[in-house]
Amino acid sequence: MIPNRTLSSEVQSAESYGSPANTSNATEQVSPRPDKPEEACGVFGVYAPGQDVAKLTYFGLYALQHRGQESAGIATFEGLTNLNEGQSTSSSQFKGKVHLHKDMGLVSQVFSETILNEMPGDLAVGHTRYSTTGSSRVVNAQPAVVETRLGPLALAHNGNLVNTGKLREHLLERNCNLITTTDSEMIAHAIAYEVTSGKEWLEGAISAFHLCEGAFSLAIGTPAGLMGVRDPNGIRPLVIGIMETSPQRYVLASETCGLDIIGAQYLRDVEPGELVWITEQGLASFHWSKRPERKLCIFEMIYFARPDSLMHDETLYSYRMRIGRQLAMESPADADIVIAVPDSGVPAAIGYSQASGVPYAEGLIKNRYVGRTFIQPTQMMRESGIKMKLNPLKDVLEGKRVIIVDDSIVRGTTSRKIVKALRDAGAIEVHMRISSPPVTHPCFYGIDTDSQDQLIAATKTVAEIAEQIGVDSLAYLSWEGMLKTTKEDPNSFCSACFTGDYPVPVPEQVKRSKLILEKAGTV
Template identity: 45%
Template sequence: MCGVLGIYSKEDVSRKLFYGLNSLQHRGQESAGIATSNGEELKRHRTMGLVQDVFKESDINMLEGSIGIGHVRYSTAGGAHEFNTQPLMGFARGEMVALGHNGNLINYQILRTRLEEDGMMFQSTNDSEVILYLITRYYNGDIVEAIRTTMKLIEGAYSITLLLKDKLVAFRDPYGIRPLVLGREGDDYIVSSENAPIEIMGGEVIRDVEPGEIVVIDDTGAHSYKLDEGETPRNCVFEYVYFARNDATLDGINAYTFRRRCGEILWEESPCDVDLVIPVPDSGIPSAIGYSQASGIPFGEGLVKNRYMGRTFIKPTQQEREIAVKLKLNPLIDVVKDKRIVLLDDSIVRGTTSRKLIDRLRDAGAKEVHMRITSPPVCHPCYYGIDTPSRKNLIAANQSVEEMRENIGADSLSFISMDGLAEAGKKDIDHFCTACFDGNYPVDPIII
């Protein structure tokens, strides 16, 4: 995943972008960047690292300008390299343009090959540069038409902020796979991957940017342009399962409420005779609360989280993920010793984290460790921005639930059903992209 942010104001926005990116840090921890415009030129600072490490006071002061975009990244297409950090920058008819992208294109490689055959020289290896180049290629003074032409060519998931010297532009793919929220604080407009930056700045959410919508913000206000033919929304359900902050409300669904409902539904679908309900922090906490409230089984904090550690799933390599698990979560012996516990987690992707947690809980004295998962088994790779490129890395694609239970060492293992997932979201399951569970891709990953 990545996080994008954009602000249109009458005052300098660099500090607000810095604060806003900190609230989106969970969406990407490999690199961060900000680009701003003072009405005449664009300035940018970006590098590898966390937001707090990337931006010094001198960097923030250098980025003067009343319009700006920010980006935090974890790599899918292109890999974790300095030259792939965003925002990207280019020129369109002599005018500087900056772009931040959350999502993943499924046809970027063939588009890139065709562009290279036309003589284009790329500066990075990520798919976002293809989007930037196409927009600048078709820009003739009308940014909306350039984006519309680009959207006819690119396939996949994208929520994008675009910065020109006098305007901020945001647009979203026709299925709305990745989130994008529009807000306002006084005369300032804010677009963001989640609502947290808007609220932190004292603003309020206006609405979600609609699937296939282009929003242009300039000195005359915010203007909406939509595609002639829209698609049925297919919002990524993994946003609610795992990626979004608990306080995120995206496309009408609050992540905390969704996760708590999943816990309640899991108790109905897969009850368990135990002494204690324990979450895997942080995204497992609401579901554990729901499971505890529905069952009447006490809730306990059995795993202590190191708040200075990032998300293990977003670490670039498996070795880093395994080390990060030990650094990030430590069993609370006084709570789990001699107890039968049920452990609530959001998902099992590779299985290594679950196995290590269960081993450590048993070492801490837990008599039984049962697992309940608030998503169905992840059996298929995601081509839209989650780092699961091959089925060989997905334990559920290669093992039955019973084999998985034995592999991770749990006394029992159950996943929420697809019907339960729909009930938690209070929407028909077809409203969501559930391709990682059922292989039903809204955009065919083999389109060429």
């Protein structure tokens, strides 16, 4: 475990935050790509002078672990610059300390009681990461901490920018010292440049956000307060919670499950194009974008967010059961049992069972203690299929006609292994039902999807996919059914991975990095 670092007036190089074993190895760690869209990231922030903000952030990140299992980090600010209302931040230089700890691994692996006890503070920001941009190295772990004339800022980012080439050039022209390969560090440096050029925290941050195009939900710690920010489309989620303390304190999290774990009450979402500024005076709101247009990622609803998290005044478990019922109405099958691919397919499978009248059963048991591993299984284990994570129940499946419900198919490799495992366990028919439309386009906004030529539905018909994965029948939820069951305005979601209709224009050279070339000019 790496030693804790304390930062004061001068922020160290990000390379120094990791252990020698990590930072000396500049090569990327490689593991087999999962056959799922990979999670975005989880961000957390808390303003709570007098509370143990490091431990609050640790537990918040623990609840958000599903959003990224590659690295984790926390930064705490000790000795805030407490300003009277209307007082300029430049009138009081930060004399406190920033404590930063981040490393590769799960939250529980990166932090210990000893480390957290060495991170006092009045506010904190935290991050759990899956690398959608930048390599898988500790230098790219977050929060990103950079120095300004008003003291350090610590930034945790969920999302992806699409104009990183242009922004990087802009920053290098201004002699910004970029030391990682992430767009998150670019956002931090853009804010730092504006502040160091003479602007106050809010003015500098808003100027920087106008340089950013794409998806960004941010928790930003400064010596004067905590910021929560969403891009003008609100593509990635961010919520505000209240701690019932005296005085009242505030929390930011990617999902409401990050509030629940520490006993905070959900207040509301940060709105698209909004900046909330949390200080000793309370919470202030600034709408920095003139033309916000809500485009929440629909995959947050279908798959990414935890089923116990709230969106649109209900748990996602309820929405996922509803799309399962819709799927049953659209695509029935004559079968003996309905099973799910655990855990993400369970609510939809239950909904499918309820609407179809086909009994629900557990046919696959998931090993919930398997995280991402960089240790390659043996050839014999690879040939045995999926049993490191999923193991079929032979006595449940044998002699049965099975409907299996999953949330998505990306490349089809895992689906094929699951179907083979079900048949090996004795299933006489396998009918697969998918609780989302076919994934035909890559994401550029914070979900790590394959390039388009690797997406099975981009190059094959449903009948061809069914043949390739070995099922008796295959059906997807319709795009219209997916949006109808949200009970929200269908135009308030980004569903570009199903349609190719990207709400934030993607530069042609960026498109060509993931789209099939012949289609790049027209998709």
